[in-house]
Amino acid sequence: DTAVSQTPKYLVTQMGNDKSIKCEQNLGHDTMYWYKQDSKKFLKIMFSYNNKELIINETVPNRFSPKSPDKAHLNLHINSLELGDSAVYFCASSPPGLAGSEQYFGPGTRLTVT
Amino acid sequence: QQQVKQSPQSLIVQKGGISIINCAYENTAFDYFPWYQQFPGKGPALLIAIRPDVSEKKEGRFTISFNKSAKQFSLHIMDSQPGDSATYFCAANITGTASKLTFGTGTRLQVTL
Numbered sequence: 001d002t003a004v005s006q007t008p009k010y011l012v013t014q015m016g017n018d019k020s021i022k023c024e025q026n027l028g029h030d031t032m033y034w035y036k037q038d039s040k041k042f043l044k045i046m047f048s049y050n051n052k053e054l055i056i057n058e059t060v061p062n063r064f065s066p067k068s069p070d071k072a073h074l075n076l077h078i079n080s081l082e083l084g085d086s087a088v089y090f091c092a093s094s095p096p097g098l099a100g101s102e103q104y105f106g107p108g109t110r111l112t113v114t
Numbered sequence: 115q116q117q118v119k120q121s122p123q124s125l126i127v128q129k130g131g132i133s134i135i136n137c138a139y140e141n142t143a144f145d146y147f148p149w150y151q152q153f154p155g156k157g158p159a160l161l162i163a164i165r166p167d168v169s170e171k172k173e174g175r176f177t178i179s180f181n182k183s184a185k186q187f188s189l190h191i192m193d194s195q196p197g198d199s200a201t202y203f204c205a206a207n208i209t210g211t212a213s214k215l216t217f218g219t220g221t222r223l224q225v226t227l
C-alpha cells in the first residue's frame with residue numbers, strides 16, 4: 001500500500017522530446033508538490049497544488065506544465081526536453097490542517113535527457 | 115539566495131558515536147523545521163521536526179536542538195549505526211496553504227564499523 005507513488009521510475013529520452021511523469025497519493029492529502037533534485041542532490045520546489053488548484057509556481061520554464069485531475073493525482077508534463085532537465089523529480093503530498101508541514105515524498109523519477 | 119545553510123557537506127562517524135549536523139536560516143517567518151533522511155535511490159523521508167516554541171525535541175536516538183535567537187538548529191544522532199548512513203536534509207517552511215519546504219544542501223553521513 002504505497003503512500004505516494006510515481007511512474008515511471010526511470011525515464012531516458014532525447015532532447016526535444018515531450019514526456020510526462022505521473023504521481024498518485026492514497027493518503028487523502030489535499031496538497032501535492034513537485035520537487036527537482038539536481039546532480040548535487042539539491043532539492044527545490046517546482047509546483048504545489050491544493051485541491052486541484054495551483055498555489056505555488058516557482059521560476060520554472062513554461063515547458064513544464066503540471067496538471068491535477070483530482071486531489072489524489074498530480075502529473076508533470078515536460079515539453080521540448082533539454083539536457084539541463086536531467087534530474088530526479090519527486091512528488092510529495094501533505095495533509096490538510098498543517099498545510100505544507102509534514103510532506104511525504106514519492107520514490108522519485110530519474111529523468112535522463114541525451 | 116540560500117535561505118537555509120547546512121553543514122558539514124559530509125560526515126564520517128564511527129559506530130556508536132554522535133553525528134551532529136547543523137543548519138542556519140535567515141527568514142524569521144519560518145515556523146516549521148523538519149529533517150529528512152534520504153537513502154540512495156529513495157525519496158526523502160521525514161525523520162523528525164520541530165516548531166520554534168520548543169528548544170529541543172527527541173525521538174529515539176534522534177534529537178533536534180533549536181536556537182531561535184541564533185536562527186540555528188541541529189540534528190544529533192546518538193549511538194550512530196551503519197544503517198544511519200544516508201543523506202540528511204534540514205528544511206524550513208512557513209505553515210500555510212501556499213507553503214513550500216526550503217531545503218538545506220544536504221549532509222552525506224557515513225557510519226563506519
